[in-house]
Amino acid sequence: MRAKIAPGESEVSRLTDSYFVRTQRIVERFGDKRVTYAVFLRRPVLSAPRLMVEWLQEVAKARGTAFDIDVNFAEGEWVGAGEPLVYLSGSLARLVDLETLYLQKLGAACVAAYNAYTMCIDLPNTAFLAMDARHDAGAEMADAMAYAAAVGSAAARRAVGAKGFVGNATDATAHHFGNERGRGTMPHALIGYAGSTVRAAEMFHATFPDDDLVALVDYYGREVSDSLAVCRRFPELAAAGRLAVRIDTHGARYVEGLDPASSYAVLDRHVPHAIRRYRTESERRYLVGTGVSAAAIWHLREGLDRAGFAKVRIVASSGFNVEKCRMMAEAKAPVDVIGTGSFLPERWPETYATADIVSYDGVESVKVGREFLLRSHRRGAVAGGGRNPGPGLAPEADIHG
Secondary structure, eight states: OOOOOSSOGGGHHHHSOHHHHHHHHHHHHHOOOEEEEEEEESSOEEOOOHHHHHHHHHHHHHTTOOOEEEEOSOTTOEEOTTOOSEEEEEEHHHHGGGHHHHHHTTHHHHHHHHHHHHHHHHSTTSEEEEOOGGGSSSHHHHHHHHHHHHHHHHHHHHHHOOOEEEEESOSTTGGGGTOSSOOOOOOHHHHHHHSSHHHHHHHHHHHOTTSOEEEEOOTTSOHHHHHHHHHHHOHHHHHTTOEEEEEOOOTTSOOTTOOHHHHHHHHHHHOGGGGSSOOOHHHHHHHHSSSSOHHHHHHHHHHHHHTTOTTOEEEEESSOOHHHHHHHHHTTOOOSEEEESTTSOSSGGGGOEEEEEEEETTEEOOOTTOGGGSSGGGTTSOTTTTOOOOTTOOOOOOOBO
16 A cells, blocks of 8 residues: 655655745745746656655645646656756745755656666566665655656656566555565575575475565575576476576676686677677676676576576576666676666766746746746747657656646
């Protein structure tokens, strides 16, 4: 069940910037005006305004007023840098103290949605799981990031038919993906508790016999050996396509059976073009370096297929950000599912949303340098001019307050 939208009306004055509260008191003393805010980000993003809009509607109801919320871009639509996502109109006395809180609900979600979309576009045949919860700063951020992953994923489905994000880690935010429960099988702690990878798989299957089995195989540094051991222990699940192995090798070592030379060799066997051009240091690491590289995934796939376990799926995790997913796509890595929290914004300043008042009682006025936000400056052009989302980002119904 979806959690209550937070923070509530009673908490606004405590959580917002104090100069907004002071301005509210001044306006209440000297007379209210109807204003319009333009809300925007300084970088390209995908539109992800729903959490902000729903919160504003809740606050308006609690305050016995109404806000006119004009959303300029459909959810999941590409938005250019500096383009107003929303024009927000209403009483200045009722709106002025809300700016801090509604901006918190918009900026990071739009950037994360953009990242999720990019990852899903690069790997359209791979399913993603949003495993961001442990990296989020509390439950409210976790809700926003799950929502963002779902928005970016839906946009990628419309654009190229991508599988996209099919679930996430927690029950609390599973509703964003159309699920009742979070997804996941075993952490490294269960392997340590069980004493072996096979024993942990046995314990999981005994406790959840109706679930597909996903065995974590890197704990002992025997990714290929332990994968095959689990497959041989559960041949029926392997043959039925109900078994997967998850590789989460950290960046301090190579996967079992690989070193720099053999990593290049495995990619040369399958995707030689991926290693025969200039690469940056980070690109080389994702292709042939330590941890869960493209070579590691190809190496594991070779081992499974050689042993007759072609239906066993590979789940990969560990640092799958936008760049790493792009490298996996170039290397055609045979990964079935990616678990990632790395769609979260890496540079937090990029998530800063801004709101400027652009009219007072119907008279346009904005600080010098922000004239591009005025509605009159945008008439005659295509609404939201500069949109260029790529194929398939068809608009959906706008959200209006």
